Amino acid sequence: MEFRAARETERDEVLDLLAVWYGDREFFARYNQNDPTFRDALCLVAVDAGRIVSTVQIFDRKVNLAGQTVPMGGIGSVFTREDYRHRSVASSLMRLAVDTMERERFEVSLLFAERLTFYNQFGWREIERSLTVLANASALDVPEDFEIDVFDPGRDLADVMQIHRAYSGRFNATAIRDDADWRGNLVYAGNSPAEQTPGECEEYFIVARRNGAIAAYTRATRFHGIAMVMEFGCASEEERAIVALLKHMSRMGSTGASSFRLLGDHRSSQVLRPYGMSSGSGLLVTHTRHDPKLERMLAKAGAPPHHHPDNNYMWRMASPERLGRRFGLAADEAERYVYGMLSDPQSLFWTADRF
Secondary structure, three states: OEEEEOOHHHHHHHHHHHHHHHOOHHHHHHHHHHOOOOOHHHEEEEEEOOEEEEEEEEEEEEEEEOOEEEEEEEEEEEEEOHHHOOOOHHHHHHHHHHHHHHHOOOOEEEEEOOOHHHHHOOOOEEOOEEEEEEOOHHHOOOOOOOEEEEOOHHHHHHHHHHHHHHHHHHOOOOEOOOHHHHHHHHHHOOOOOOOOOOOOOOOEEEEEEEOOEEEEEEEEEEEOOEEEEEEEEEOOOOHHHHHHHHHHHHHHHHOOOOOOEEEOOOHHHHHHOOOOOOOOOOEEEOOOOOOHHHHHHHHHOOOOOEEEEEOOEEEEEOOHHHHHHHHOOOHHHHHHHHHHHHHOOOOOOOHHHOO
């Protein structure tokens, strides 16, 4: 058995293997073809008799920690052929992933998993974060003086990027995106496997305008049949625009109609509707707990946030020594310091940045 980085000539074989898992080769291909940080050196494989039987990918990301841009290795696309399971193949690949992240100078690592104890043995620790349910979002009491428009990257991307930097950049753990990262993210952040037309990334991305200017934006898609707001942001002091967008999304999901003035073609709102909302007028949101001011506004407007733990969120310190040098601490102190930031309820990692 050989454990190594995949070769460029093996990209199709890796995708064929991952297609056995989800039955949707194009979902994984979207990342490989559109992620500007994709490198074959970060796609690890186990090869037996000339055939790839297992794989794991390290996604090259940057996150904000205490105002600093920190290299993060995201672990995803972990899959082993059924006939090679329980033979330490995946474990060997995970050890290679740990060594690769050290060599490539990643400082922290994130993964989303159900097999928590499997990843615990390689140093990942689960950290509880909260998803939010707004049970009465369609009845939010908010002035309807915004126009709701469909996001157009050619027209709106620069403004949305600025809002993202200012709003999300206030919180620890948020992924940092430059222009290339944003353009890649727009291609691969939508529906999860087997829920969209092959090759397409379907999301409902809208903005709230006041006098033509963008005050806030939201992004939504489906995960396993459930509609979810996977990211949002607002200009300074414009949290009310987020409340308006959440009300609009809930109404579009439950009734297909909005009480706001609409601009653009809103057919992509169908991602909110095919499987219905769990509570009719409710809305599932990746996170609101990071923003106490927004939560107070939601409660006052009639939809107090209900927090539900997501325990599949795991972090690892890929290099405590480099973190120590970065923050001027001993390695063990830096590890505690960073875990403290990541476990704070006001840390934030958007579902739109998943891998």
